[in-house]
Amino acid sequence: xxxxxxxxxxxxxxxxxxxxxxxxxxxxxxxxxxxxxxxxxxxxxxxxxxxxxxxxxxxxxxxxxxxxxxxxxxxxxxxxxxxxxxxxxxx
Amino acid sequence: xxxxxxxxxxxxxxxxxxxxxxxxxxxxxxxxxxxxxxxxxxxxxxxxxxxxxxxxxxxxxxxxxxxxxxxxxxxxxxxxxxxxxxxxxxxxxxxxxxxxxxxxxxxxxxxxxxxxxxxxxxxxxxxxxxxxxxxxxxxxxxxxxxxxxxxxxxxxxxxxxxxxxxxxxxxxxxxxxxxxxxxxxxxxxxxxxxxxxxxxxxxxxxxxxxxxxxxxxxxxxxxxxxxxxxxxxxxxxxxxxxxxxxxxxxxxxxxxxxxxxxxxxxxxxxxxxxxxxxxxxxxxxxxxxxxxxxxxxxxxxxxxxxxxxxxxxxxxxxxxxxxxxxxxxxxxxxxxxxxxxxxxxxxxxxxxxxxxxxxxxxxxxxxxxxxxx
Ligand code: SF4
Numbered sequence: 001x002x003x004x005x006x007x008x009x010x011x012x013x014x015x016x017x018x019x020x021x022x023x024x025x026x027x028x029x030x031x032x033x034x035x036x037x038x039x040x041x042x043x044x045x046x047x048x049x050x051x052x053x054x055x056x057x058x059x060x061x062x063x064x065x066x067x068x069x070x071x072x073x074x075x076x077x078x079x080x081x082x083x084x085x086x087x088x089x090x091x
Numbered sequence: 092x093x094x095x096x097x098x099x100x101x102x103x104x105x106x107x108x109x110x111x112x113x114x115x116x117x118x119x120x121x122x123x124x125x126x127x128x129x130x131x132x133x134x135x136x137x138x139x140x141x142x143x144x145x146x147x148x149x150x151x152x153x154x155x156x157x158x159x160x161x162x163x164x165x166x167x168x169x170x171x172x173x174x175x176x177x178x179x180x181x182x183x184x185x186x187x188x189x190x191x192x193x194x195x196x197x198x199x200x201x202x203x204x205x206x207x208x209x210x211x212x213x214x215x216x217x218x219x220x221x222x223x224x225x226x227x228x229x230x231x232x233x234x235x236x237x238x239x240x241x242x243x244x245x246x247x248x249x250x251x252x253x254x255x256x257x258x259x260x261x262x263x264x265x266x267x268x269x270x271x272x273x274x275x276x277x278x279x280x281x282x283x284x285x286x287x288x289x290x291x292x293x294x295x296x297x298x299x300x301x302x303x304x305x306x307x308x309x310x311x312x313x314x315x316x317x318x319x320x321x322x323x324x325x326x327x328x329x330x331x332x333x334x335x336x337x338x339x340x341x342x343x344x345x346x347x348x349x350x351x352x353x354x355x356x357x358x359x360x361x362x363x364x365x366x367x368x369x370x371x372x373x374x375x376x377x378x379x380x381x382x383x384x385x386x387x388x389x390x391x392x393x394x395x396x397x398x399x400x401x402x403x404x405x406x407x408x409x410x411x412x413x414x415x416x417x418x419x420x421x422x423x424x425x426x427x428x429x430x431x432x433x434x435x436x437x438x439x440x441x442x443x444x445x446x447x448x449x450x451x452x453x454x455x456x457x458x459x460x461x462x463x464x
Contacts, residue, residue, distance in 0.1 A: 006097035023098065030213065032243050035353035043097060045291060045345055048183060049211025050240050052291050053351050059344040060097055067106035067317060074109045 101315030110320035111143040118147040118327045128286035129155035129447020136456040138316040151419035152449030157232045159441045159448045160370045163405035166191035169230045171399045181207040182230040212244045230259045235289040238262040239354035242361045257392040267379035279419040282326040285311035294350025298338045313342040372413035372441035411440035423453040
């Protein structure tokens with residue numbers, strides 16, 4: 001029951017209810033637990049009918065970019081575990 | 092703007108493999124890692140991570156899920172409440188499947204009692220309005236993740252002046268459980284994967300005292316397989332680079348140090364710590380659960396319906412070794428009744444109760460873990 005899914009906000013109504021798109025499935029969730037403004041197009045994490053918070057897509061992209069880099073270095077045989085390949089400064 | 096792929100990007104097999112290679116190179120010493128949350132257990136087993144990780148990385152499966160840790164006497168509470176006349180009992184998740192000492196909510200429902208399995212706690216409002224002559228009891232379960240949803244529900248009930256909703260609160264808190272597992276010094280756990288969505292609400296600051304007390308790293312990890320792999324790599328690197336352990340946050344796209352303040356304020360407004368709560372498979376843990384504050388006793392099913400609630404404490408069969416499994420001292424295969432007398436359809440202990448428990452995950456994905464991980 002703890003699985004939560006990233007979903008894109010497609011509409012927000014006057015009751016603070018949002019329509020979100022979760023992998024193509026549309027559903028209604030409440031934004032009542034989020035203290036900051038939420039805009040259409042942003043991503044939120046959904047759990048039992050509530051948006052729990054916003055997802056920082058910049059940060060997600062950064063993680064994916066780092067994974068791509070590791071894959072590339074792996075494939076070129078250039079990886080050097082001593083140096084460390086991940087950006088530990090973030091988070 | 093680059094397309095954001097928040098799900099598939101974090102399941103990309105190439106990414107998983109590349110991270111596994113790095114871990115293989117760097118993990119030279121044995122590390123036992125407990126994943127506290129059953130969601131991680133599920134990810135680890137479903138994506139077969141033990142197969143691609145080196146022998147040096149061993150998983151200890153944690154308390155699992157809110158349904159798994161519910162002691163039988165609390166399930167019996169739900170059952171007795173549901174048996175009352177003019178009552179609708181509503182709850183989330185697999186709760187209705189879990190047997191108490193005599194029966195389960197599912198069986199009671201088949202016998203005609205009005206028991207609802209909810210998609211969201213907010214549906215309780217709708218049910219109460221459609222059934223004004225009945226009492227609707229919300230059997231609230233969950234770690235810190237779902238506690239604020241219960242608080243929002245009570246907030247709505249009070250604001251709208253709804254008179255026929257009561258709460259049976261079973262919300263439990265993660266840090267106290269981790270502290271208890273580590274506390275007696277037996278546990279063979281070197282590091283923790285911090286839960287994803289508990290941490291979204293609480294912030295990762297709640298693990299700082301644990302790291303301080305046991306000098307054991309906690310890395311808050313997202314739910315996807317690359318999240319788990321990157322977090323393991325971060326743990327390995329903490330061990331490889333000096334003595335001082337710290338809380339690390341792999342899931343920065345969703346978790347901050349402070350967490351969701353609004354959610355925390357709502358919880359603090361309506362709930363306070365219980366002195367004690369018994370966790371199935373672990374036993375009594377002081378201050379590890381919440382209840383409604385005294386000023387909201389009028390909404391508290393444990394107060395209002397006290398006379399029907401059984402008080403006897405009930406433990407699992409003595410063959411069950413969930414307690415040792417949780418401490419990393421045993422594996423599900425070590426249990427004599429695993430897969431025989433104890434199966435997901437007839438669970439004898441907490442780790443078999445829900446798909447997120449260790450025994451249940453081994454039962455379901457057993458063939459994937461032939462190396463006995
Ligand atoms: S198999 Fe069943 S009885 Fe054995 S440890 Fe697991 S839950 Fe307990």
